[in-house]
Amino acid sequence: MHVTHLSLRNFRNYASADLDLTPGVRIFEGINGQGKTNLIEAVAYLSSLQSHRVSSDAALVKFGEDAAIIRAELAHGPRQLSIDVEITKSGSNRARVSGHPVKARELPRFFNTVVFAPEDLSLVRGEPAQRRSFIDSLLATHAPRLAEVIANYERVLKQRNSLLRSAKARRGSDALLSTLEVWDEQLLSLGTDIIAARLALITRLRPHLANSYRALVDANHGAGMTMRVSALADARNLMDEDGAGGEIDSELTVEEIRDQFTQRLVDARARELDRGTTLVGPHRDDVTFWLNELPARITASQGESWSFALSLKLAAAQLVREVSRTGDPVLILDDVFAELDGQRRSRLAAAVEGYEQVLVTCAVLEDLPEELWTRTIRISAGQIIDPPTAVEEPREEVADADDPAASQ
Structure with missing residues (x-):
């Protein structure tokens, strides 16, 4: 169009x-x-x-x-x-x-539309929230219902964090903990949908990113991306002290995602009550960009970061082109x-x-x-x-x- x-x-x-x-x-x-x-x-x-x-x-x-x-x-x-x-x-x-x-x-x-602006350099070098926002906006383009799912997740997350702060202040009130289980169920349901959609999108976007970077630079440079999911752990069980999961680059079923998410919430409960905030879920996930099998955020030069961010937007445009019923x-x-x-x-x-x-x-x-x-x-x-x-x-x-x- x-x-x-x-x-x-x-x-x-x-x-x-x-x-x-x-x-x-x-x-x-x-x-x-x-x-x-x-x-x-x-x-x-x-x-x-x-x-x-x-x-x-x-x-x-x-x-x-x-x-x-x-x-x-x-x-x-x-x-x-x-x-x-x-x-x-x-x-x-x-x-x-x-x-x-x-x-x-x-x-x-x-x-x-797909926009590339100088501010997009922060997709490579900036904070995780910027990368999550990029992925989620692309999800909303593919499936508008996911925009509502993400908005509902943010609402549930806000309510759950408020409850955790109250529980911390009241030293684990039984009534508050019982209410927390209700919010857990909503967090799991909405969060599982978001995680599954993000992983599927990453899988589809990855080859377009590699092709776009090769077209812009040359065939001797490899660009890739994986998802770091706090609700999941890979085979190496990579986790940090806040319970962040490892790099996920394989497809999981929705049931597998929910099962692991459920267990991670259980494991994190004591830390969450101690800190008064939700430590597991899509709001703590991140996308890792790779350049020649090294993390681009750390190793890419200014020029490489610029080319990478541009390639990412070209990959997004190609993906939109594939699924759109209104043309390019x-x-x-x-x-x-x-x-x-x-x-x-x-x-x-x-x-x-x-x-x-x-x-x-x-x-x-x-x-x-x-x-x-x-x-x-x-x-x-x-x-x-x-x-x-x-x-x-x-x-x-x-x-x-x-x-x-x-x-x-």
């Missing part, structure tokens, strides 16, 4: 903007602070109702305004639809697909080429050429391979300069099972 028209009102530094786009690679070029990244942020927001840059939506609304509007016309083959979102500084945001209200978790059914995701590369040498710039350009639509930002045109220079849209002070003219063949409006309008 690709964006044919993007419309912004009071979004970031744009009071008003309208831009026609065509399939293929398109470059937003301009010096820093002009608004080029704001354009691709708006496109990405439409696929998830989340910004990849800030946690608060209030920052997306132009200063002095109460609300912002993003609207995009989308096309895939003969199919057309529109997505529009109203972002408010206070109150709930609203999303519509072809004029019909939808919930945020439903948006991946209609439109997908829109691939968004925010200020990527400047960090690569000439050879890897050419390799990256070749790797993304086959995607239906790729949106790229750059501050200096010379950072891009020359073959991309003719695909540039210049951005200056929140203004779109010399946008390309989109030439679109007439398309027939086609409703399908995924379109809310189809049931009206």
Whole structure:
């Protein structure tokens, strides 16, 4: 799927903007602070109702305004639809697909994006929470119901931790311990679903990561990934003092996961009561990235870490491409080429050429391979300069099972 028209009102530094786009690679070029990244942020927001840059939506609304509007016309083959979102500084945001209200978790059914930004270097070098968030967002793209499962798990975890703190203060009240068993059951049920889904995703993502890294670098470098699961232990029984499990790279049945999770909760009970927090579960898991059979977080150089993180996003795009019923995701590369040498710039350009639509930002045109220079849209002070003219063949409006309008 690709964006044919993007419309912004009071979004970031744009009071008003309208831009026609065509399939293929398109470059937003301009010096820093002009608004080029704001354009691709708006496109990405439409696929998830989340910004990849800030946690608060209030920052997306132009200063002095109460609300912002993003609207995009989308096309895939003969199919057309529109997505529009109203972002408010206070109150709930609203999303519509072809004029019909939808919930945020439903948006991946209609439109997908995969974004690579400089901040994604933290996927390799940052904290476990960032890697968990990456995996979970990809899960939600594949199966929107898992977004609700993850949200429910976080709610149960919060309640269980509160109960553990109370039990610690009251020195193991029998009534509180009995209530804890109820929360244990919910933690096990939701957590098992999350662990099983994460392991299955890692298994599917691993070969795409290896292929993407080889395509970007060369065949002499091997990239891989495994999951470190606190509720499980591998054959070597690798555990730390907090009960974190070992590296898991094989498939387990749901029943096996639940059985091991149950036993680990039992084993951790005394430590949990002593510390007043939950020590076992998906919230304590991590993804380990490997480069040439060594942990990338520790051994990868700055350049290798950058290439690894980029390869991870290319792998995610390939996985979304395989399962999506709406065509390719829109691939968004925010200020990527400047960090690569000439050879890897050419390799990256070749790797993304086959995607239906790729949106790229750059501050200096010379950072891009020359073959991309003719695909540039210049951005200056929140203004779109010399946008390309989109030439679109007439398309027939086609409703399908995924379109809310189809049931009206």
